[in-house]
Amino acid sequence: xxxxxxLAAIGLIRPLMRISGFDLPGGQWVLTGLVxxxxxxxxxxxxxxxxVLTLLLxxxxxxxxxxxxxxxxxILLTGSLQGxxxxxxxxxxxxxxxxxxGAGAGLLALAVQxxxxxxx
Numbered sequence: 001x002x003x004x005x006x007l008a009a010i011g012l013i014r015p016l017m018r019i020s021g022f023d024l025p026g027g028q029w030v031l032t033g034l035v036x037x038x039x040x041x042x043x044x045x046x047x048x049x050x051x052v053l054t055l056l057l058x059x060x061x062x063x064x065x066x067x068x069x070x071x072x073x074x075i076l077l078t079g080s081l082q083g084x085x086x087x088x089x090x091x092x093x094x095x096x097x098x099x100x101x102g103a104g105a106g107l108l109a110l111a112v113q114x115x116x117x118x119x120x
Contacts, residue, residue, distance in 0.1 A: 004054060007042065008061035011035050015066055019073055039105045044112025051113060052106035059102020063095040
């Protein structure tokens with residue numbers, strides 16, 4: 001469970017970069033790719049027994065993290081509640097999309113585990 005929580009926390013680099021105003025060429029797509037590479041590297045090169053489930057849960061947990069964070073940040077930055085808490089119908093798509101992201105990363109990590117030489 002600690003691994004899932006930690007992996008999800010790594011994903012928070014995406015909203016933190018947006019909040020800070022630091023922008024990369026390609027923006028959120030590049031950050032999503034980097035987070036995915038980190039997740040796949042940690043889980044795929046590690047000895048994680050259930051990589052797809054682990055990263056699926058990391059994606060879901062990331063979605064759960066960003067919902068309240070976006071509410072707090074929107075109040076601090078704009079003075080009004082915005083985001084999924086203000087528009088509850090958006091909560092389900094956020095959770096679904098991030099769970100799919102995690103599951104996709106998990107499939108990549110599983111592939112890395114299969115391709116990794118035995119004994120390493």
